[in-house]
Amino acid sequence: MISSSFNFDQIKPVNPLLALFPLEPYGIKHAYRVFKLVDKICDFVEISIEKRQVLKFSALFSDIGKEKTMDVNHGFKSYQKLSEHNFLGKSRFNNELCRFLMQCQAIRSDELESHLEKYQIENREEAILSLKVLKDALALDAFRFGNFCAADLELSCSKKLVLFASQFYRKNLNQDFILKEIEDWLSRTNNN
Structure with a gap:
């Protein structure tokens, strides 16, 4: 028999947003870094605000099925x-x-055109640019595995963020802070 003075009433319920994410290395901290890297890359490319929002949303949840x-x-x-x-x-x-x-996101660049045929997207150039932004953000976050190669980056502007990505990875990210920032961003994005 296990005897303990642990108070189970003090256990916090699992945050439903956090429950969507797998464990690290592809968990919420990875998603947050990719979310932020997408935003940084978008500062350098000409992309509409609406597409930027879609990109940030996709970045957050692109690996929840991993x-x-x-x-x-x-x-x-x-x-x-x-x-x-x-x-x-x-x-x-x-x-x-x-x-x-x-x-x-895992498709090679030379195969994108044939895959794009499966989607009803009007502006194909913007869709491909958006995918390159996402892929570069994912590649920049690959620093943590030590297998990063700047040649893997699709956009020249992403190469300007190599040092930022390296430093951002080393930053001690608090999970509660991340959840709050993501929840705040999601609440600000309306459904229109």
Whole structure:
């Protein structure tokens, strides 16, 4: 028999947003870094505010379906999981660009055109640029694995962020702070 004076009433319930994310190395801290890196890269490229919001949303949830390190289908699983959670009530992100970004993040650049045919996206150039932004943010966060190569970056402006990404990874990120910032951002993004 286990005897303990532990008070189970003091246990906090699991945050429903946090529950969406896998454990590290692809958990909420990774998602937050990619979210921030996407925002930084967008400062250098000409992209609409609406597309920037879709990119940031996709960055946050692009790896929630990841079950193992080398899982080329995790983008499909991530999109499915987000769909099952009704896009967290953010119907404006239930669109073809978000689906394309999440599902094609592991596709090689030379294969993008053929994959783009499967999506009903009007502005193909902007969709490809958006995917390059997401892929570069993911590549910049790969610093933590020690397998980063600047040649893997699609956009020249992303190379300006190598030092920032390295320093940002070393920053001690508090999970409660991250959750609050993400929840605040989500609450500011309306459904229109």
